[in-house]
Amino acid sequence: MLLDRSDNKFIAAQYNIYISPHEILKPYISTYNILFPDKNMLSQKYTLIPDASGTLSFAYDGKRIKGELWGASTRINIIGSEANNYDFLLLVELKPCGLYQLTGVDQKEFTDIRIDLDTVDKSLNTSLCNIIEQAIEVRDLVNGLNAIFLSRMGDVYQTNTIIGLIRKIHNNNGFLHIKELSISEHYSERHLNRLFCRYIGMNVKLFSRIVRINSAIEQLQNSKSSFTFIAQQAGFYDQSHFINDFKALCGVSPIVYLQNMSDFSNETLKNNI
Template identity: 35%
Template sequence: MEFRIESYTGNILNKTKNHLYIEPCKELKHVVAHYTITFQNSENPISEGSVLNLIPDVSGCFVFRFLDEFIVSVWGPTTKVVTVKNDLNLVGSKFFVEFLPGGLYQVLGVDISKTVDKKYELQDFNQELFDEINNRIQSMDSFDEIIKMVNKLLTREMKKNKIEKSIGIWIENIARENLNVSAKDIADSLGFSERQITRYFNRYVGLGVKKYSKIVHLNKAIEEFNSIKFTQIANNHEYFDQAHFNHVFKEICGKSPSHYLENMSDFYNEIYKF
């Protein structure tokens, strides 16, 4: 089974040397950040044995691999750097469903805290959904058809797993507005207990408010690495000072900000998730 990048003819968000970014349908805008198609590119040589260090995104994704056996892997939200083989020019196209924070819960309906920093297969959670995707995809020959199918099926599944509306708004606002809040702040605003807020966030996002906010903050800061100095980044994102920013960056990414900046080609950051 093989799907070529040329089989996608719809609108795109962006295109890089090995990635095509695509918007989901409007019904999924609060669940899916975007779809990604990766493809081979002979004009972008990749050294043998090279790896990609994936920046934590607290979101999760589905990965469709079109091998002899069709596979849909499920990655839970990540809270630390994940190192994977850079196989962009070694394998055919892959298709990714990149969720927004809380989106994985709305499709799977499981306690997301149990999936954090782990990889599964879709059958581990929903055998019927995997079988339906697998059966339908056998008669397809284009990414246009795949995206149409995925839009329809994820919209259906989303309707089965509702998030408490007020909590969903906070999850979305923290990511969109880069808010620095605590479980107590949210509890006070909603009239819930801190324990309830923590339970909701763990179930829907996979981690508590503090850790979630910290990783969102870090992703927002990384977006500015090429344009301003670290001291200004620290100030923009309400770190105490540059030393505090360096400490948080190393805690989550395992490397210093300067190492990241000097070796950016070895890292991959999902800029469309926040």
């Protein structure tokens, strides 16, 4: 069984496996992250940076599987010490709007909330836990996940509309004011905020701010540009505003982040809307 380390020594030795979902699911699901943690896998300070996305988490402690829904994040989460205690973890890492498509529930209820999936969607939780329990190989697990999530696609017209708006904000690295979006899309600002709160869990301004900081993080990781240049590229008035906003969202300054990057998650896949 996949959950039994003794039967999966090769897989468990890899510790952390990322697998892309079915092509149809890619606008909604970033990746299936399969982990076989041990006490030293993650730093005790391992931190998830806010990315305005939700996650479905399934943790096995040797006795039972616990399914949880993590709403769209607007603040940091330190998870290292907890994650290291499980025998197996499956993280269905979603993209903005993905959680709404899979559950059909107003996402404003779940922003920065962590809750048992069973209380939100008992049928989905039972189906996914059964797939995990029955999987012999990773391939079985992925095929089962794809089948369940594909059955939940239903009407995608409205979510695809939101994804189009999200893409515009991403293409501008978060530097797109709601007034500009309102004019280009022929929606009132109030209606745009209502849509974002319902389908993503936050208003346009906060979502854009998170995208802007994540864009800056990607540049910090992959370039040797100065903070001033990165701040300008991300649409900040000056370096000071960039540093203050970065610290407010990530809990540390850009310098500290660069010095301790291994303590932070790197979810660049979620930017590929």
